Amino acid sequence: xxxxxxxxxxxNILELKTGEKVAALIRIVAKSxxxxxxxxxxxxxxxxxxxxxxxxxxxxxxxxxxxRKGGIIAIGIEPGDTLxxxxxxxxxxxxxxxxxxGMSIRFSEEEVRSMGRPATGVRGITLEKGDxxxxxxxxxxxxxxxxxxxxxxxxxxxxxxxxKQSRGGKGIITMRTTERTGAVxxxxxxxxxxxxxxxxxxxxMVRTFVKDIREAGRNTQxxxxxxxxxxxxxxxxxxxxxxxxxxxxxxxxxxxx
Numbered sequence: 001x002x003x004x005x006x007x008x009x010x011x012n013i014l015e016l017k018t019g020e021k022v023a024a025l026i027r028i029v030a031k032s033x034x035x036x037x038x039x040x041x042x043x044x045x046x047x048x049x050x051x052x053x054x055x056x057x058x059x060x061x062x063x064x065x066x067x068r069k070g071g072i073i074a075i076g077i078e079p080g081d082t083l084x085x086x087x088x089x090x091x092x093x094x095x096x097x098x099x100x101x102g103m104s105i106r107f108s109e110e111e112v113r114s115m116g117r118p119a120t121g122v123r124g125i126t127l128e129k130g131d132x133x134x135x136x137x138x139x140x141x142x143x144x145x146x147x148x149x150x151x152x153x154x155x156x157x158x159x160x161x162x163x164k165q166s167r168g169g170k171g172i173i174t175m176r177t178t179e180r181t182g183a184v185x186x187x188x189x190x191x192x193x194x195x196x197x198x199x200x201x202x203x204x205m206v207r208t209f210v211k212d213i214r215e216a217g218r219n220t221q222x223x224x225x226x227x228x229x230x231x232x233x234x235x236x237x238x239x240x241x242x243x244x245x246x247x248x249x250x251x252x253x254x255x256x257x
Contacts, residue, residue: 024086041065050136057121076120085136094139098187105171123168135187150182155222195240202232
């Protein structure tokens with residue numbers, strides 16, 4: 001469909017329960033065996049979950065092979081908690097949890113043992129009263145962590161500034177939140193050549209190049225990412241994946257000569 005098209009309701013594809021919302025979308029590259037049998041869900045890897053109240057969990061990719069239209073349980077959620085983000089990990093990755101009040105914690109996913117789909121998970125970060133997790137990022141030594149506040153202020157910081165800690169601690173500052181920045185609304189692992197989309201509460205969308213956002217220290221406020229209308233706020237940030245990049249990721253590797 002074109003950019004301005006309304007799209008198709010997800011309710012026509014999935015049988016969502018009343019009040020249920022999609023929290024994350026993960027692209028899994030299809031894989032076939034020598035006899036064309038589907039081996040997509042036999043690939044190594046894990047689905048890594050994070051909730052608003054700081055719980056994390058990982059489950060082997062193969063546990064999700066038998067998908068039904070009505071869905072299958074992916075994680076048990078405690079009363080009052082909500083799933084906020086999910087990533088595909090390799091099993092030896094490091095992850096960063098980012099909170100609304102500008103705190104963060106980096107730890108190895110190996111500290112989180114693999115659990116079955118119905119399990120609720122373990123403590124990823126200990127939150128101060130009133131704080132909540134807003135984003136989950138996978139550490140990439142060739143990338144930076146982009147953090148954005150609700151007043152359109154954001155910054156990129158090297159992952160080297162986030163020391164590795166033990167899972168479950170209180171973490172360290174990732175962005176100094178003030179009246180100028182507002183609360184943190186999202187964070188992304190980004191590279192120089194990437195583009196991101198900034199989406200506001202009022203429906204404004206701005207596409208920008210990551211390279212135009214200067215790097216700044218972890219304990220700073222950052223720079224203006226978007227000019228907001230009066231009373232408008234930044235709602236979310238998302239990566240832009242071009243058709244060319246998506247095709248390159250999904251294309252099979254060239255055969256050896």
